[in-house]
Structure formats: structure tokens, C-alpha cells
Amino acid sequence: MNRTVEIARKKNIVLIEDLQMVYRMGKVEVPALRGVDITVKEGEFVAIMGPSGCGKSTLLHLMGGLLRPSCGRIHIAGVDIGSAPDSVRTEFRRRRMGFVFQGYNLLPTLTAGDNIELARRIYGDGKRGETGVQQVLTLLGLQNKMDHKPCELSGGEQQRVAVARAVINNPSLLLADEPTGSLDSDNSQRVLDVLQELNLQYGQTIIMITHDSEVASTASRIIEMRDGRVLNRVQNLYYAMEEKRL
Numbered sequence: 001m002n003r004t005v006e007i008a009r010k011k012n013i014v015l016i017e018d019l020q021m022v023y024r025m026g027k028v029e030v031p032a033l034r035g036v037d038i039t040v041k042e043g044e045f046v047a048i049m050g051p052s053g054c055g056k057s058t059l060l061h062l063m064g065g066l067l068r069p070s071c072g073r074i075h076i077a078g079v080d081i082g083s084a085p086d087s088v089r090t091e092f093r094r095r096r097m098g099f100v101f102q103g104y105n106l107l108p109t110l111t112a113g114d115n116i117e118l119a120r121r122i123y124g125d126g127k128r129g130e131t132g133v134q135q136v137l138t139l140l141g142l143q144n145k146m147d148h149k150p151c152e153l154s155g156g157e158q159q160r161v162a163v164a165r166a167v168i169n170n171p172s173l174l175l176a177d178e179p180t181g182s183l184d185s186d187n188s189q190r191v192l193d194v195l196q197e198l199n200l201q202y203g204q205t206i207i208m209i210t211h212d213s214e215v216a217s218t219a220s221r222i223i224e225m226r227d228g229r230v231l232n233r234v235q236n237l238y239y240a241m242e243e244k245r246l
């Protein structure tokens with residue numbers, strides 16, 4: 001079956017309607033999202049692009065349950081993450097979401113292996129098992145780096161450890177904010193290869209922010225943002241219509 005048709009038949013994992021976010025700084029209100037509608041299917045690899053300040057990270061943080069929206073609906077994997085109680089949101093974030101940020105955020109005193117193991121012990125439910133963990137490490141090319149501390153790894157390797165840590169508990173959704181932003185082109189490519197492999201081989205749903213159109217072309221769909229809105233809304237509506245037609 002054609003991959004687009006195959007994906008269109010899958011369930012929505014992200015359902016966002018009229019999402020608005022206003023930051024408040026004392027008396028000043030900063031509108032960051034001005035009514036965003038997005039759907040993402042299970043198994044999609046979506047890139048979000050747009051100029052600095054257009055609201056990309058805000059949108060990602062809302063999807064990850066790190067922020068609460070000012071208005072609108074945001075459902076992730078059937079959970080109303082926008083309005084669920086804090087305890088539900090925290091549990092959901094730990095068990096169902098994987099985050100990769102531009103700065104790798106690894107614990108500097110722990111080895112790569114322990115950074116990954118810690119995430120597995122604290123947040124995991126052992127779903128992947130030992131073989132699953134080895135598969136992830138092999139996929140990421142990290143088998144021989146497990147005893148290295150972050151300072152003994154290249155930027156690309158550190159970012160791959162961060163990806164391993166994010167996917168080790170088999171998250172429903174992997175959210176990546178400029179995962180290649182601080183890497184040279186070789187290291188960027190390796191991280192992108194890994195993301196693509198996770199998507200194609202394991203059906204991992206991925207939403208990735210990037211400034212770079214070449215990086216974005218790794219994804220199967222690009223969402224363009226400007227000034228708190230989705231630019232190619234028509235394309236996304238067309239996509240939703242196609243889905244209804246099938």
C-alpha cells in the first residue's frame with residue numbers, strides 16, 4: 001500500500017483545535033499562538049518550520065504537556081493534555097512522551113549508558129526489555145560508547161544518546177526541538193538518519209522543529225508557521241479531507 005494512504009488510514013495521535021497561547025509578563029501580554037489547528041497521524045514524521053519567535057517551541061511544549069494553553073483543544077493519544085490535572089499530565093509526559101532538545105541535557109557525571117538506564121528505571125515500565133534496549137543502541141550506533149561520559153562524546157554522539165534516552169521507553173510521540181541545531185552537517189545527518197530509521201522501522205511518530213529546509217525534507221510532511229499561525233493551513237485541511245474521503 002502507498003505510504004501516504006497507509007498513514008491517512010491511521011488514527012490521529014495529535015488533535016489540535018484553535019490553540020491559543022498568551023504569555024503574561026506582569027501587565028504585558030505576549031501572544032505566541034493565535035489559533036492553531038493541526039492533526040498528526042500515528043506513524044507520521046512531521047517537521048515544523050518558521051522564523052524565530054513564530055511559536056514553534058511554544059507549540060511543542062504545549063504538545064508535551066509542559067505548558068497549559070490559554071484557549072483551545074489539545075488532545076495527544078486520546079488524552080486531553082491541555083486541561084487534564086497536573087498529576088495526569090506529569091504521568092503522561094513521563095510514560096508516553098519523548099523529548100529531544102537542542103542542548104542535549106545529559107547528566108554530565110553519568111556515563112551515556114547510565115543516562116539512558118536512569119530514564120528507563122525512573123519513567124519506564126520495562127516494555128522494551130533488554131533486547132529492545134540493545135536494538136535501540138545498535139540502531140543509534142552507540143553500543144561502544146556506553147561507558148563514556150558526555151564530555152567524552154562528540155556533539156553528534158551526545159545528541160544520539162539524548163535520542164536514545166527519549167525513545168527508550170517506547171513513547172507514543174517523540175518531540176524534538178531543533179535536534180540538529182548545534183551539530184555540523186555530518187553529525188546532523190547521522191541524527192536525522194536515526195530519526196528516519198525510528199520512524200520507518202519502528203513506526204515512531206515524530207514531530208521535529210527545524211530552521212533548515214534540508215533537515216525538514218527528512219520528514220514526511222512540513223508544517224509552516226508564521227507569527228503564531230500555521231501558514232499552510234489549506235494543505236493541512238486538504239490532508240484532513242483526504243483522510244475523510246478514504
Ligand SMILES: Nc1ncnc2c1ncn2[C@@H]1O[C@H](COP(=O)(O)OP(=O)(O)OP(=O)(O)O)[C@@H](O)[C@H]1O
Pocket residue numbers: 023024025030031032050051052053054055056057058059
Ligand atoms: N516564557 C515566556 N514568557 C514570555 N514570552 C515568551 C516566553 N516564551 C516565549 N515567549 C514569546 O513567545 C513567542 C514565541 O516564542 P517561541 O519560543 O515559541 O518561538 P520559536 O518559534 O520557538 O522561536 P526560535 O526559533 O527562536 O526558537 C516569542 O515572541 C517569544 O518572545
Ligand SMILES: [Mg+2]
Pocket residue numbers: 056057058177
Ligand atoms: Mg524555539
